[in-house]
Amino acid sequence: MNGDMNLTPFKELLLRTCGHSFEKEREQALSVSLFRRMAVQGMAGYDAYHALLLRDSDELLRLTELLTVNETYFFREPDHLNMMADTLLPEFMALRKQRPIRIVSAGCSTGEEPYSIAIMLRERFGAASERLFEVVGVDIDSTVIASAQRGVYGKNSFRGMDKSLLERYFEAGSSGRYQVCDAIRKQVGFEVVNLLGPSYPERMQLPDIILYRNVSIYFPGQVQREIFGRLAELLAAEGALLVGAAETFHHDIGVLSLVKQDSLFYYRKTPPLVFEERRTASRFSTTSKRLEAGAVRTGSAAVAKPQPPPMRPQATNAPDSPAKRPYSLPRVDIRERFDEAITLAHSKQYDTALDVLAAIIEQDGTFEKAYVLKGSLLLSLSRFDEALVVCKTVLERDPLCLEAYLMLGIIARQMRNNDEAIKRFREAIYLDATCWLAHFHTGEILYAQGDEKRSRSSFETTLKILAGGPLKELGQAFFPLSFNAEQFAVICRHKLSLLVPAKG
Numbered sequence: 001m002n003g004d005m006n007l008t009p010f011k012e013l014l015l016r017t018c019g020h021s022f023e024k025e026r027e028q029a030l031s032v033s034l035f036r037r038m039a040v041q042g043m044a045g046y047d048a049y050h051a052l053l054l055r056d057s058d059e060l061l062r063l064t065e066l067l068t069v070n071e072t073y074f075f076r077e078p079d080h081l082n083m084m085a086d087t088l089l090p091e092f093m094a095l096r097k098q099r100p101i102r103i104v105s106a107g108c109s110t111g112e113e114p115y116s117i118a119i120m121l122r123e124r125f126g127a128a129s130e131r132l133f134e135v136v137g138v139d140i141d142s143t144v145i146a147s148a149q150r151g152v153y154g155k156n157s158f159r160g161m162d163k164s165l166l167e168r169y170f171e172a173g174s175s176g177r178y179q180v181c182d183a184i185r186k187q188v189g190f191e192v193v194n195l196l197g198p199s200y201p202e203r204m205q206l207p208d209i210i211l212y213r214n215v216s217i218y219f220p221g222q223v224q225r226e227i228f229g230r231l232a233e234l235l236a237a238e239g240a241l242l243v244g245a246a247e248t249f250h251h252d253i254g255v256l257s258l259v260k261q262d263s264l265f266y267y268r269k270t271p272p273l274v275f276e277e278r279r280t281a282s283r284f285s286t287t288s289k290r291l292e293a294g295a296v297r298t299g300s301a302a303v304a305k306p307q308p309p310p311m312r313p314q315a316t317n318a319p320d321s322p323a324k325r326p327y328s329l330p331r332v333d334i335r336e337r338f339d340e341a342i343t344l345a346h347s348k349q350y351d352t353a354l355d356v357l358a359a360i361i362e363q364d365g366t367f368e369k370a371y372v373l374k375g376s377l378l379l380s381l382s383r384f385d386e387a388l389v390v391c392k393t394v395l396e397r398d399p400l401c402l403e404a405y406l407m408l409g410i411i412a413r414q415m416r417n418n419d420e421a422i423k424r425f426r427e428a429i430y431l432d433a434t435c436w437l438a439h440f441h442t443g444e445i446l447y448a449q450g451d452e453k454r455s456r457s458s459f460e461t462t463l464k465i466l467a468g469g470p471l472k473e474l475g476q477a478f479f480p481l482s483f484n485a486e487q488f489a490v491i492c493r494h495k496l497s498l499l500v501p502a503k504g
C-alpha cells in the first residue's frame with residue numbers, strides 16, 4: 001500500500017510532538033494510519049499531507065489518535081492501588097490538612113484507571129472522599145477523554161474488577177454496557193493533555209500522587225527521561241510517582257528516589273541525593289547494570305543507598321568460615337577463580353565450587369557475585385536454611401539484587417509457601433521484567449493452583465523471553481540449572497498444551 005514511501009519525515013514529526021517512535025513493528029501502524037487520514041482528507045500525495053500536518057495541529061491530533069495504544073481496564077495492577085490506600089494516603093492525609101490530596105492519572109486512556117482510584121477512595125473513606133481527594137485523568141487522545149467523560153464501559157473493561165463493585169458503582173445500560181454512577185463520575189476530572197506539550201494545566205499542578213503507568217513503554221529513552229523529569233518537577237514535596245511494573249527501572253535516573261514498599265517499587269520526591277553518595281553507591285546485580293548508580297528507600301524511610309561494609313563470612317558454622325576453609329587461595333585473580341567456580345557449578349561439582357567460593361570470599365569479602373553463586377549452589381544442594389542466610393546477607397548489602405529475590409522465591413516454593421514465593425518472584429520481575437525464571441516458577445505455582453489464565457500468561461511470557469537469546473544474556477547467569485533453556489521451553493510448551501481449553 002505504501003510502496004516505497006518515505007516515512008522518515010512523519011516519524012520525526014510524531015517523535016517531536018507526541019514522543020512516540022514508530023520503528024520496526026510499529027511502522028506498519030504508522031503507514032495504515034497515514035493512509036486512513038489521507039483518505040479522509042482526500043489527499044493522495046504524502047508530501048502534501050506532511051505539509052498539512054505541519055500547519056494544522058488538529059489534523060496532527062487526529063493522526064496521533066489513530067496511533068495511540070489505549071489498552072486499559074478497571075483495577076489494573078491493583079497492588080499499586082492498595083499500597084496507595086494503605087500507605088501513601090494516610091501519610092498524605094496527615095501531611096496535607098489544608099487542602100485535598102491531588103491524584104493524577106497521566107495517560108488515563110478511557111478513564112478506567114482514575115475511576116478505579118475514585119471507587120477505591122469511596123470504598124475506604126466513604127462520602128468524605130469527595131472532600132478529601134481530587135482525581136484528574138489526562139491523555140493526549142481527545143477521543144478517549146470524551147469516552148472517559150461518558151463513563152460507559154463494556155465487559156472487557158471489567159475483567160480485573162470484583163463483581164460486587166460493578167453492582168455498587170455502575171448502572172446497567174443497553175447492550176450489556178454499564179455507566180459509572182454519578183457520585184464517582186463527579187469526583188474525576190478529565191482533560192486532553194500532551195505530556196510532551198509546552199505546559200501542563202492548572203488541575204495537574206502540585207499533585208501528591210501521579211500514576212503514570214503503561215504509558216512510557218511507547219516512548220524512546222530520551223522522551224521517557226524528559227517526561228519523567230517534568231512529572232517529577234510537577235509533584236508536590238514528598239509526592240509519589242507510580243509507574244507500571246515493567247517500566248520501573250527505566251526511570252531510576254537520579255531524578256526521584258526509588259522506594260520499595262513491601263513487594264512494590266515506586267518513586268518519591270525527596271531531597272536530591274548528594275552526587276557523591278550516588279556515585280559511590282555500588283550495585284552488583286548481574287542483570288541490571290542500569291541500577292548501578294541508584295538509590296533505594298525501603299518502607300517509608302528515605303535513605304541514599306549506604307556504602308555497605310565489606311561482606312564477611314557469616315557465622316563460624318558457615319561453610320566458608322576461615323576455620324573450615326578447605327584450602328586457601330594464593331594471590332590470584334579472583335575473577336578467574338570465580339569463572340572456575342561457575343564452570344564447576346555447571347558441571348554439577350557443587351561442593352568443590354563451594355570450596356572455591358569460600359576461598360574467594362575469604363580473600364575478598366566485597367566480591368558479591370561469589371555470594372550469589374554460593375546461594376544458588378546451596379539451593380541446588382537443598383541446603384535451604386544456609387541459602388536463606390546468604391540471601392539475607394546479599395539483600396542487606398544490595399536491596400535490589402535480582403538473584404536474591406529469585407532465590408527467596410525458590411526457597412519459599414520448596415517450603416510450600418506459595419504466597420510468599422509468588423510475592424518474591426513478583427519482586428524479581430519488578431527488578432527485571434525479563435527474569436524468565438521468575439515467570440517460569442510463577443507459572444508452575446499458578447498451574448498447580450489451577451489458575452489457568454494466569455499460569456498460561458506466565459508460561460507464554462517465559463517462552464517469549466527464552467526465544468530472545470542465550471541464558472547468559474538473559475540474567476540469572478549464576479544459576480546452575482538442571483535443565484537448559486530448550487528444556488525449560490519444552491516444559492512451558494507442554495504445560496501450555498495442557499492448558500488449552502478442551503474442545504466441544
Ligand SMILES: C[S@@+](CC[C@H](N)C(=O)[O-])C[C@H]1O[C@@H](n2cnc3c(N)ncnc32)[C@H](O)[C@@H]1O
Nearest residue numbers: 068070071072107109139140141194195213214
Ligand atoms: C496503554 S494506555 C495506559 C492507560 C492506563 N494508564 C493503564 O495503565 O491502564 C496509554 C495511554 O497513554 C496515552 N499517551 C500516549 N502518549 C501520550 C502523551 N504524549 N501525552 C499524554 N498521553 C499519552 C495514550 O493515548 C494511551 O491512552
